[in-house]
Structures are given as C-alpha cells and as structure tokens.
Amino acid sequence: MDLLLLEKTLLGSFVAVLVAIFVSKLRGKRFKLPPGPLPVPVFGNWLQVGDDLNHRNLADLARKFGDILLLRMGQRNLVVVSSPDLAKDVLHTQGVEFGSRTRNVVFDIFTGKGQDMVFTVYGEHWRKMRRIMTVPFFTNKVVQQYRYGWEDEAARVVEDVKKNPESATNGIVLRRRLQLMMYNNMYRIMFDRRFESEDDPLFNKLKALNGERSRLAQSFDYNYGDFIPILRPFLRGYLKICKEVKERRLQLFKDYFVEERKKLGSTKSMSNEGLKCAIDHILDAQKKGEINEDNVLYIVENINVAAIETTLWSIEWGIAELVNHPEIQKKLRDELDSELGPGHQITEPDTYKLPYLNAVIKETLRLRMAIPLLVPHMNLNDAKLGGFDIPAESKILVNAWWLANNPANWKNPEEFRPERFLEEEAKVEANGNDFRYLPFGVGRRSCPGIILALPILGITLGRLVQNFELLPPPGQSKIDTAEKGGQFSLHILKHSTIVAKPRSF
Ligand code: HEM
8 A cells, every 4th residue: 555545544534533523522412403414424514515605505505404504514513594583693692602703724824813803703802803993994983084085086096997098998997996996995094095006016016915815715725624624734835825925914014004104103293183094093002002013913904805805896796787787877877967966076975865876785785795604603602593502613604695685585686676775675774774684794793894885885886877887898788797706705706897988077
C-alpha cells in the first residue's frame, strides 16, 4: 500500500470513529433533532446536498423537509429556518440564545477569531463594539452630516457618465463607477477621504484586497476542511493565502488611513465635534482603553465588507431590474419629475416623499436580497426551536430570501412589481416590522447600517433615473440577471454593460 493511501485510510478511520462518538453523544442526550436527509458516516449530508447551499437550494430542501431542517455537514450542524414564525423565534423571542455567530476556518482568519463586531459571539465584546460604532456610523446625525457627501458623489457619477461618449452608444459597465462612488461614500464617513478617479492607485490596491478577501471568504472551496476538521491540513495552502491577504489588508488600513488620520489629529485641533470623522471616535475609544489597536482595524475591515459591497450589489440589482422593466423605470422617472420638478436633483430629504422610489428599493431588496441567508447565527448552548432540540454551536441559517419569495406568503413573488409595496403590502417596511420581509435582519444582530443604506440607495437610483434613460446594450432586449451566491452573499453574476442616454431638461 503506498504511503498516501495508508495515510488517507488512517485519516478516514479516525474521522469515522470521531463521528460515531459524536452521533452517539447526541443520541445519548436523547435529542429530538429537526428532520433532514439521512446522514452517512463521516460526511453527514454533505455528499447529498453538495457545497452550494444557496437560498434557492435551501428553499427546495425546506419544501421537502419543512420549515426547520437539520443538515449535517461533516461535523457541523446546520439548521435552516424557513418560516416567519420560526424566524421570529430565532431573531426576536430567543434573540439572546441565537444571537451569536458561527465562524469557520477562513472567517477566523479574517476576523482575528472574532475581534471584530460582525462575526463575534453575542456578549460583552459585541455589546462594546456595537456601542462604540453607533455614534460614528449609525445615527441620524451621521446621515445629516454626510448626506451632502453622498449627493456630491452621485452628482459626480452623473457628470462622469455624461462625459463618456460610450455611455449613450455602446454602453458602459456602470458598476465600476458606482463602486468608486460607494468607496467614497464610506471613506468620507470613516476617514474624511475620497478617491479622485477609478485610476487612483490606492483605490485600486484597496479594491483588489477587498475583492480577494470576499472571494476567499465567500467561496465554497474550503468547505471540506471546515466540515471535516481532520482534512484541515489539506487546506494549508488556502489558509496561507487568506492569512497573507488579511495581513496586507490590515496593514494597508493602518498605514494609509488610520496612521494618516492620527497624524492629522496631532497637528490640528479636533475639538470641534462637527469635524470629527468616524475613525476619530473609534481612536478616542482606543485611547480610553475600551478597545485595542486590532479592534480598530477590524472595525475598518467590517465596514469595508458589510457596508460597501452589500449596498453596491443592491444598487446594481436595482439598475438591472429598472433596465429590464422599462415601464417601471418610466413610472419612477415620472414620479421624480412631478414631485421634484425639472432640474431639481434628488437629495436625501426628498427620498422620504417619493413612495414609488421607496417601493422600487423595497422590491429590489425583496427579490434580490444581498444577504439572503442573513449572516449566520449560532446558539452557544443547547437550545429548543420549533419543538426540536438544537445542539450547541449549530449554524442557524434564516432563509430570509425564501421568507420574502415564498408564494404561500406573497402574490406572484417571482415578479418584479414595486406596486405590491403600495398595494397589498403597503404596511411592510425594510426595518423588520414584518417577519416575511427581513432584508436587513431584525433584532439584536440586525443590520445597523440600514439607516445609511436606504438613503444612499434612494439618492443613487434616483439621480440615475432622473438624468438617464437606462437601457440594455445594442442588440440586447434585456441584461443578464443570473445570480452568484456565496457562503451567504448574493450578487449579480455578470457586471453588465448598460447604455445610459442622457435626458435633456
Ligand atoms: C443594502 C445594503 C445592506 C444590506 C442588504 C445589509 C444587510 C445586512 C444583514 C442581512 C445583516 C445580518 C443580520 C442578521 O444576521 O440578523 C447585516 C449585518 C450588519 N450590517 Fe448590513 N446591510 C447593508 C448595508 C450596511 C451598511 C451600509 C453598513 C455600515 C455602514 C452595514 C453594517 C452591518 C453590520 C456592522 C452588521 C453586523 C451587525 C451585528 O452582527 O451585530 N450594513 N447587514
């Protein structure tokens, strides 16, 4: 027998023994586990259900096994929740019990084992981080301070698109310019900084490292080492790349942004609260000894991922739907024209008096939910849910996309029809007032960024529709809206070319 085969056989036997011990432990406790496909030794259900546990595949499984189901992915327990009542139980009623996060081998690297806020367990550290981040990021005061910046960035997008002769003829990949806009929207809040153009070398370095981080974290390629710990040595190469990307990225945040801001702070009085940007508040917390330097960098890391990408994906989905539904685009433009008058460019306060614009945004977030399974939740201790036992440290996926797209709960959910939010679903808001519609989650671990995301979406989509007719490229009647899902993300697969024909006022 060659050495490799011997090694694999030994590994396999060892894993089989571990799983047998694990299963017998569960049985010993006489757990009443949720239904699910029959697991096989070592692999559990992994070989049956595969790697791509996206919102659609999980909805198929829910149809088969019910609103709560259990998948054994190697040694990991994964509980999928697919009804509004159970979602309420996880996120609200038992919000503390299910308020932690699972991490995996890769997220452990990118978050320094939960030294951040998004991926840390529910407890003291999370509470402190959320409190420290609230004043600089998540209040109406922040919106009022930075909305002029967002309006300015959107105006620059309009200007640049108009300047590009390709826009009105063959079309452009609008997303590229919008990505710069989203970085500027958030870097203005964080560091009072902006990047001048898509060619800015620092912007490109940052974009590349953030892109690499997302690709590595959202990929399914490392599942085997995560599900079956004994196989982890085979992940060594992958994890090494993750570590390198993480180091280079945090170093970049530190050298080019945090240290720069510190230098500025030491030469200029920061006594005027109005001039403070987010990092000044965060550094104050560090000076007081509430958090350490690593926590500061992980806050910057979290905002780079949680804020920029999710909002950009949602803008991109919104544009795709408007291009593919010209009648909806026209109706939105008519609302903007009649409510704001010709020539008045939409501002943040305007977004609240435009019901159709808000309906378009809600419908985009319903059909094309950026985080369709929420960020995975976890119970630190054994728990009960829907009459079943949930073993400690299970990964709990709330299929928020299915809650918002289940025909049992919505009229023709596959249709992009903003009118539903003015008619039969008029009372439903994006803040979680209805457990069928949770694009930002709800409860303790819900998205605090909703307060920024909604006005940014309104200003951006509003300005684009006010200033351009958005069309598919020549020779195409629609743009491709195929989806690309990750561990818990959903974005458009192809960054389409869009024709943006300037309107004359
Ligand atoms: C359209 C844009 C956005 C969408 C769809 C979105 C969605 C979500 C979702 C679904 C969660 C997880 C909720 C849960 O697990 O129960 C989340 C968490 C989070 N989001 Fe957002 N988000 C968006 C924009 C933002 C922005 C702009 C920021 C920051 C400025 C932000 C910061 C966060 C943070 C820090 C968390 C973690 C909260 C915690 O674990 O306590 N998000 N977001």
